[in-house]
Amino acid sequence: MNQTQTKPNEQRTSYHAGGSNHNGHSSDKRDNRSSGGSSGNNRHNFKETKQFKNVLVTSNGTAHDNNATHGTSQNKKGHLRIIPLGGLGEIGRNMTAIEYEQDIIVIDCGLMFPKEDMYGIDSIIPNTKFLEENRERIKGMIITHGHEDHAGAIPFIAPKLRVPIYTAKLTAAMIVEKAKEYSLEDLQIKQIKDGDKIKLGAFEIEFVGLSHTIPDEMGLVIDTPIGRFVYIVDFKIDYRDPEQRPVMQRLRGISRTATRCLFLDSTNAEIEGQSVSEVTVKESIDSLIATAKGRVIVTSFASNISRIKAVIEAAKTYHKKVAIVGRSMIRNVAIAKEIGYLSIPDGVIIDIRNINSFPKEEAIILCTGSQGEEYAALVRMASGEHKQIKIEPGDTIVLSSSVVPGNERSVAETINNLFKEGAEVIYGGEKADIHASGHAKADELRLMMSMMSPEYFIPIHGEYRHLVRNAQLATSMGIDPKKIIVAENGEVVEFDKDKGELTNQKVPSGYVLVDGLGVGDVGNIVLRDRQAMAKDGIFVLILTVDHTTGKIVTSPDIISRGFVYMRAAEELIHGARNEVKRMFASHNEKYPLNWDYIKRAIRDELGEYLFNKTQRRPMVIPVIIEV
Numbered sequence: 255m256n257q258t259q260t261k262p263n264e265q266r267t268s269y270h271a272g273g274s275n276h277n278g279h280s281s282d283k284r285d286n287r288s289s290g291g292s293s294g295n296n297r298h299n300f301k302e303t304k305q306f307k308n309v310l311v312t313s314n315g316t317a318h319d320n321n322a323t324h325g326t327s328q329n330k331k332g333h334l335r336i337i338p339l340g341g342l343g344e345i346g347r348n349m350t351a352i353e354y355e356q357d358i359i360v361i362d363c364g365l366m367f368p369k370e371d372m373y374g375i376d377s378i379i380p381n382t383k384f385l386e387e388n389r390e391r392i393k394g395m396i397i398t399h400g401h402e403d404h405a406g407a408i409p410f411i412a413p414k415l416r417v418p419i420y421t422a423k424l425t426a427a428m429i430v431e432k433a434k435e436y437s438l439e440d441l442q443i444k445q446i447k448d449g450d451k452i453k454l455g456a457f458e459i460e461f462v463g464l465s466h467t468i469p470d471e472m473g474l475v476i477d478t479p480i481g482r483f484v485y486i487v488d489f490k491i492d493y494r495d496p497e498q499r500p501v502m503q504r505l506r507g508i509s510r511t512a513t514r515c516l517f518l519d520s521t522n523a524e525i526e527g528q529s530v531s532e533v534t535v536k537e538s539i540d541s542l543i544a545t546a547k548g549r550v551i552v553t554s555f556a557s558n559i560s561r562i563k564a565v566i567e568a569a570k571t572y573h574k575k576v577a578i579v580g581r582s583m584i585r586n587v588a589i590a591k592e593i594g595y596l597s598i599p600d601g602v603i604i605d606i607r608n609i610n611s612f613p614k615e616e617a618i619i620l621c622t623g624s625q626g627e628e629y630a631a632l633v634r635m636a637s638g639e640h641k642q643i644k645i646e647p648g649d650t651i652v653l654s655s656s657v658v659p660g661n662e663r664s665v666a667e668t669i670n671n672l673f674k675e676g677a678e679v680i681y682g683g684e685k686a687d688i689h690a691s692g693h694a695k696a697d698e699l700r701l702m703m704s705m706m707s708p709e710y711f712i713p714i715h716g717e718y719r720h721l722v723r724n725a726q727l728a729t730s731m732g733i734d735p736k737k738i739i740v741a742e743n744g745e746v747v748e749f750d751k752d753k754g755e756l757t758n759q760k761v762p763s764g765y766v767l768v769d770g771l772g773v774g775d776v777g778n779i780v781l782r783d784r785q786a787m788a789k790d791g792i793f794v795l796i797l798t799v800d801h802t803t804g805k806i807v808t809s810p811d812i813i814s815r816g817f818v819y820m821r822a823a824e825e826l827i828h829g830a831r832n833e834v835k836r837m838f839a840s841h842n843e844k845y846p847l848n849w850d851y852i853k854r855a856i857r858d859e860l861g862e863y864l865f866n867k868t869q870r871r872p873m874v875i876p877v878i879i880e881v
């Protein structure tokens with residue numbers, strides 16, 4: 255593993271080292287540029303620099319990276335470049351460009367959900383500056399499957415690129431449905447299916463249907479003038495599923511041609527063994543539904559069509575009724591039904607409003623809320639806020655899902671609330687056989703590596719540690735460590751007919767933040783201000799100054815939110831008011847009428863004063879009004 259390619263010509267700095275500050279942002283100067291001035295102290299800086307090191311926003315609102323070299327538009331003859339734009343070193347916003355001479359293809363266009371302290375941010379999408387600059391050369395975009403981390407950024411990015419999108423039936427239907435929400439009508443979607451081969455410029459691509467937690471997941475076999483590149487993201491090998499057999503046969507056939515490079519899912523590389531089979535999950539859900547004496551409420555990811563199918567089939571077997579609750583679940587069931595991926599027997603589905611007219615032991619509710627999302631159906635039921643469903647003793651609630659990192663607290667709270675209402679709650683995911691991960695574990699990865707026996711290996715889809723673990727697995731499976739390439743977003747990997755290597759070339763790959771209607775207009779500075787306000791509140795001083803004499807006319811006005819309860823802190827406010835008067839007088843004497851300087855000085859000094867009195871650092875905003 256020591257020789258695995260990471261970064262050439264320089265020592266790789268430890269990416270996850272705490273508090274590293276190597277991108278040169280986060281000085282107080284930057285804070286000062288924020289709209290209303292800022293707290294201007296150092297205490298807030300530690301966490302942000304680490305978390306948001308990838309975000310920079312220029313004055314015109316486009317995000318870009320510090321050390322990226324762009325304009326790398328001309329690729330050399332006979333050279334193939336891999337350009338990862340998202341998904342390496344993170345779970346989410348998967349996007350990779352592959353370029354051979356003049357031709358480019360793009361794989362996936364995903365989003366990532368914001369971290370807890372990214373206040374107000376709806377999602378994070380890849381930076382597509384490189385693609386926008388080379389738009390004419392893009393032959394097509396391929397979407398491997400319909401999950402948000404692979405397809406979720408299409409509404410924001412597709413209008414900028416305007417290239418054909420190749421994807422399978424269900425994914426296509428989901429993209430079209432989502433596009434409607436954004437009033438995008440002219441997406442050029444070209445539907446492909448398992449086994450299809452298409453030619454996009456210098457690339458010939460064969461689609462291979464693989465198992466995952468959503469139907470129509472496609473592995474890509476990409477033939478190029480310098481060899482075969484196999485791209486397998488989100489997949490699992492379901493050993494108990496009879497449908498897995500033809501897939502394995504196909505893969506064996508494909509492996510007869512030498513694989514130059516294998517890209518492989520790293521999500522579960524650190525977990526030994528093999529993933530739980532969907533067949534096992536189906537059996538446990540079936541037996542829970544068969545034996546339940548009261549209502550059964552099942553929650554799952556809204557896109558998990560096979561899980562939804564399992565519940566509906568069990569309902570039919572045991573003559574029960576299913577009510578589906580939650581907008582995204584209803585939408586996905588409608589899509590799957592319409593394209594023939596879900597057949598629903600007559601009379602099984604009922605309207606939630608009629609559920610109470612059926613005996614409790616016949617009622618099944620299939621709903622959203624598996625991640626404890628604030629407005630989701632299960633969460634509202636758990637907190638007693640749901641219109642039709644009140645949780646009561648006798649109910650069995652099944653959380654048929656894993657907990658996405660970051661959601662642990664809200665899921666735990668939902669489970670606690672359900673228990674408080676007297677329900678029995680079954681949770682624990684794979685351990686309880688009520689959920690199966692969609693990502694291959696170490697054994698499945700080993701199998702795929704030995705079957706494809708690639709010359710080069712590039713781990714994809716994972717946090718940095720997942721990529722490293724996957725690289726270690728590859729080493730242990732006999733792949734030459736010098737030909738295992740652990741790259742991060744924006745780092746270009748280059749192949750020619752003789753070799754493949756990680757280069758020093760970089761393309762912009764930082765976060766682009768989506769907030770409401772704004773894409774890319776919220777950056778580090780705005781985020782840091784939001785964090786400062788969220789932590790210690792805001793403290794605004796209004797000084798009314800006579801423009802001829804330069805003297806304060808009235809006592810300064812103070813407005814504060816989220817810092818102290820003003821009425822209970824009269825002494826503090828009174829003291830602050832006197833301090834401000836004193837500060838103003840002394841600075842105005844030194845630098846008369848230099849309002850910028852005086853505001854900055856008051857902000858810093860009053861910030862210190864408030865900190866000494868309260869150990870809190872509200873954002874201090876002095877405003878000077880001349881009369």
Ligand SMILES: [Zn+2]
Pocket residue numbers: 399401466488692
């Ligand atoms: Zn997926």
Ligand SMILES: [Zn+2]
Pocket residue numbers: 348401403404488715
């Ligand atoms: Zn994924």
